[in-house]
Amino acid sequence: MKRKTTRVTSYDVAKLAGVSQPTVSRAFTPDASIAKDKRDRVLAAAKQLHYLPNSIAASLSRARSNIVAVIVGDMHNPFYSESLQAFINRLQATNRQVLAFTVEDGRDCDAVLMQALRYHVDGIVVTSANLSSDLISLSQEVGIPIALFNRSTSDPALTSVRCDSVQGGGLLAHAMFAAGAHSYLIVRGDPQGSTSRLRVKGFRDALAALGIGDGSITEIDGGSSYAGSYRAISNHFASLSPNFPDAVFAVNDIMAIGCADALRAKFNIDIPGDIMLAGFDGIREGRLGPYHLTTVRQPIEDMVTKTLELLGREDNGEKPAAQINCVLPGIFIPGRTVPGLEEIAPEKALEADIESISGKN
Amino acid sequence: MKRKTTRVTSYDVAKLAGVSQPTVSRAFTPDASIAKDKRDRVLAAAKQLHYLPNSIAASLSRARSNIVAVIVGDMHNPFYSESLQAFINRLQATNRQVLAFTVEDGRDCDAVLMQALRYHVDGIVVTSANLSSDLISLSQEVGIPIALFNRSTSDPALTSVRCDSVQGGGLLAHAMFAAGAHSYLIVRGDPQGSTSRLRVKGFRDALAALGIGDGSITEIDGGSSYAGSYRAISNHFASLSPNFPDAVFAVNDIMAIGCADALRAKFNIDIPGDIMLAGFDGIREGRLGPYHLTTVRQPIEDMVTKTLELLGREDNGEKPAAQINCVLPGIFIPGRTVPGLEEIAPEKALEADIESISGKN
DNA sequence: TTGTAGGCGTTATCAA
DNA sequence: TTGATAACGCCTACAA
Numbered sequence: 169m170k171r172k173t174t175r176v177t178s179y180d181v182a183k184l185a186g187v188s189q190p191t192v193s194r195a196f197t198p199d200a201s202i203a204k205d206k207r208d209r210v211l212a213a214a215k216q217l218h219y220l221p222n223s224i225a226a227s228l229s230r231a232r233s234n235i236v237a238v239i240v241g242d243m244h245n246p247f248y249s250e251s252l253q254a255f256i257n258r259l260q261a262t263n264r265q266v267l268a269f270t271v272e273d274g275r276d277c278d279a280v281l282m283q284a285l286r287y288h289v290d291g292i293v294v295t296s297a298n299l300s301s302d303l304i305s306l307s308q309e310v311g312i313p314i315a316l317f318n319r320s321t322s323d324p325a326l327t328s329v330r331c332d333s334v335q336g337g338g339l340l341a342h343a344m345f346a347a348g349a350h351s352y353l354i355v356r357g358d359p360q361g362s363t364s365r366l367r368v369k370g371f372r373d374a375l376a377a378l379g380i381g382d383g384s385i386t387e388i389d390g391g392s393s394y395a396g397s398y399r400a401i402s403n404h405f406a407s408l409s410p411n412f413p414d415a416v417f418a419v420n421d422i423m424a425i426g427c428a429d430a431l432r433a434k435f436n437i438d439i440p441g442d443i444m445l446a447g448f449d450g451i452r453e454g455r456l457g458p459y460h461l462t463t464v465r466q467p468i469e470d471m472v473t474k475t476l477e478l479l480g481r482e483d484n485g486e487k488p489a490a491q492i493n494c495v496l497p498g499i500f501i502p503g504r505t506v507p508g509l510e511e512i513a514p515e516k517a518l519e520a521d522i523e524s525i526s527g528k529n
Numbered sequence: 530m531k532r533k534t535t536r537v538t539s540y541d542v543a544k545l546a547g548v549s550q551p552t553v554s555r556a557f558t559p560d561a562s563i564a565k566d567k568r569d570r571v572l573a574a575a576k577q578l579h580y581l582p583n584s585i586a587a588s589l590s591r592a593r594s595n596i597v598a599v600i601v602g603d604m605h606n607p608f609y610s611e612s613l614q615a616f617i618n619r620l621q622a623t624n625r626q627v628l629a630f631t632v633e634d635g636r637d638c639d640a641v642l643m644q645a646l647r648y649h650v651d652g653i654v655v656t657s658a659n660l661s662s663d664l665i666s667l668s669q670e671v672g673i674p675i676a677l678f679n680r681s682t683s684d685p686a687l688t689s690v691r692c693d694s695v696q697g698g699g700l701l702a703h704a705m706f707a708a709g710a711h712s713y714l715i716v717r718g719d720p721q722g723s724t725s726r727l728r729v730k731g732f733r734d735a736l737a738a739l740g741i742g743d744g745s746i747t748e749i750d751g752g753s754s755y756a757g758s759y760r761a762i763s764n765h766f767a768s769l770s771p772n773f774p775d776a777v778f779a780v781n782d783i784m785a786i787g788c789a790d791a792l793r794a795k796f797n798i799d800i801p802g803d804i805m806l807a808g809f810d811g812i813r814e815g816r817l818g819p820y821h822l823t824t825v826r827q828p829i830e831d832m833v834t835k836t837l838e839l840l841g842r843e844d845n846g847e848k849p850a851a852q853i854n855c856v857l858p859g860i861f862i863p864g865r866t867v868p869g870l871e872e873i874a875p876e877k878a879l880e881a882d883i884e885s886i887s888g889k890n
Numbered sequence: 891t892t893g894t895a896g897g898c899g900t901t902a903t904c905a906a
Numbered sequence: 907t908t909g910a911t912a913a914c915g916c917c918t919a920c921a922a
Contacts, residue, residue: 187909310581554918
């Protein structure tokens, strides 16, 4: 069976360079043992023929694709697009590729995961999505490591990397308490998700330690999105008119931004004059002029580093006996939405904020 | 030579199911001719063995990877992360994968492109990045189609899909003129990029046709980013104090947002009371409460459709004789930053705005 | 509809 | 250091 092959292969290069095909392969392998003159001759021939090594074939032969799958749950939340970007940058720098997937609302993550497994990727990063335990065991069967990003898990088989939600929530509670808040409104996120729950827990625990009783704390559901929290705030205050809290804690920045917009537009509330506000994540949008959100930044770069390290470790067969749950501390970012904080770095903060936001065309 | 193979292959499944290996392959091929009972038997065996077809091997054999590379220039600009998301969603729906790359400032796009070519992807989408003509011809040599997204080109060999910058700029000029603006400030983007230049051209041409002379128009460089335009506005008005224009046109939304923040924070200017403002792109952030930016939305979905269609067409060997430059019209989005527009859809606009923004955790 | 045989383009093994 | 040869796991062509 003959195929009309149109692509240039290593055999073509070998013939032109007067060497064997494996020698061509060696010429393109960094630390291969090959005479310098042969390598030069091969590379010259390759350039002349416009030869490019076929990574797909290499992957098949090497049983290693140099591809990492990144499954992003909600690209609407800038935190996740920032995370995706971080993964792409980091992997690109080490000559690995990112196979990117999105999943709507953590729904049919399984189908997507299956795709990734079929490509025999070196590892899979899952951000905020729900995977079935079937798929988890399948991935282990196949030998492809999975790591959860920004998500904790009770499944002992899963590795995860996340920011310390409890500690972060506590930092924000302390800041608002120190600024004089007595009554609090918490705008929750996804009730299924561990992230929202832990942030709320950290916040409440800290308040309790400070002597703030449950009677001074109200919780509402913010639907985990800008629109959801905008509506939640609108509805909540529309019903019991003047009963405004001193402080609002939204479990993530995009929701906090929704709260800010709703409070200002619907109720003409000054932030932080009338009500102070805090979010969580440290997304770039939170640094925009109208917000200057007080928040806790997730250390994305460090989290990415750790995630890839854990994936690589498992990939080398160092299957840990126990589950690894890496929890990194969050970084408190003072903003203008809690009074008395900006003084920490009056002008520098603004400049830093501006620099941290970009956007070319 | 024996390899200690650990993975389950189609041969294992074939043996268990009592069929030949190609039959296993057929069982996993949607429209293959295979008896129903055999397919069932194969699928049962596959499930039992946790067999997953190896897409890498399939790609090699089929000379077709079902992978499309998407090279994103600037993930800091939400327009590009939205575009990337659109590509991922669309391709995922048709069982294709996205190999995602980023390029800093369109600099060493070539290295990244080379990576993509090596994976023998089915096509490459390039958004806002500069590629050398060497690489372009190489890709043609190799037979991998490239399409530019949101970028025009003079290179006759390149296919491109973009929004009509000239028409869009014109729409915004008309809107601001109709709202009573006599003097204009244009905040430019990347001077190298065609996008910024064409948007400015469309804007200026329309103004000229309306009788606004060059003397009433000032142009400054906004550095193509939030930070750049924030600084540009700050510097520009700091020097010649009270000489404020009636209207500001920033060539993209993220820059317009930077302008809005600077105008408000540094000069206490009311938008649109003192100065009206317009952007371009239609990013989600522009819909946030404090902005409600008047802008022209790029029809991302249609652009993605068109891009993939053109890539597919070339992939089927239908190499067009001439360059294809697809230009789709932009959609005028009335916002609150130009007076007298919101009346078009008073309450519905806001609701629509809220719905268009999400963000789960 | 099914099986046999060969090829996709590389890397790994082993002997020279 | 180099070359012959055998995998890698699948798909395609062809014959049965």
